[in-house]
Amino acid sequence: xxxxxxxxxxxxxFVISAISVASAVNVTVTFSDLNLQKGLKVLVYDxxxxxxxxxxxxxxxxxNTLNATSYIFVLKPTEQSWFSDPFKAVELLKVSxxxxxSYALYGGVVVGLAYLMSRFFR
Numbered sequence: 001x002x003x004x005x006x007x008x009x010x011x012x013x014f015v016i017s018a019i020s021v022a023s024a025v026n027v028t029v030t031f032s033d034l035n036l037q038k039g040l041k042v043l044v045y046d047x048x049x050x051x052x053x054x055x056x057x058x059x060x061x062x063x064n065t066l067n068a069t070s071y072i073f074v075l076k077p078t079e080q081s082w083f084s085d086p087f088k089a090v091e092l093l094k095v096s097x098x099x100x101x102s103y104a105l106y107g108g109v110v111v112g113l114a115y116l117m118s119r120f121f122r
Contacts, residue, residue, distance in 0.1 A: 029061045039078035044071055 031042055044052040044061065047070035054076070055061055063071060 027063045027065055029063060031055060031057045031059055031061070041076040041078075043074040043076050045074070046071060 040057050042055045042057065042059075044055065044063075046052055046067075049072075052063075052071070053061070
């Protein structure tokens with residue numbers, strides 16, 4: 001009976017140790033520039049709302065998870081003028097064009113099917 005209890009306790013110990021996850025003290029966060037907008041800033045706050053810092057999109061940040069377990073990341077865009085750099089406006093149009101065209105195609109199919117159904121059932 002004693003050996004069964006010891007085996008059960010050993011198995012329970014290994015199951016609990018396998019399930020538990022060790023937390024890291026320092027976590028490194030690297031931001032990457034997506035070329036979406038020039039001058040994009042990333043604001044980092046802790047869970048109490050205290051500003052930790054304002055970072056560029058190419059910075060690396062080391063967060064101490066011992067003091068705070070939750071962080072808030074906020075993207076701070078800059079003012080964007082389409083007339084100051086028309087090539088950026090063309091890039092933005094090229095990015096959003098497939099979405100607009102897919103909606104237009106869907107609408108065209110719906111209208112076309114409605115037209116065909118109305119002609120068929122006359």
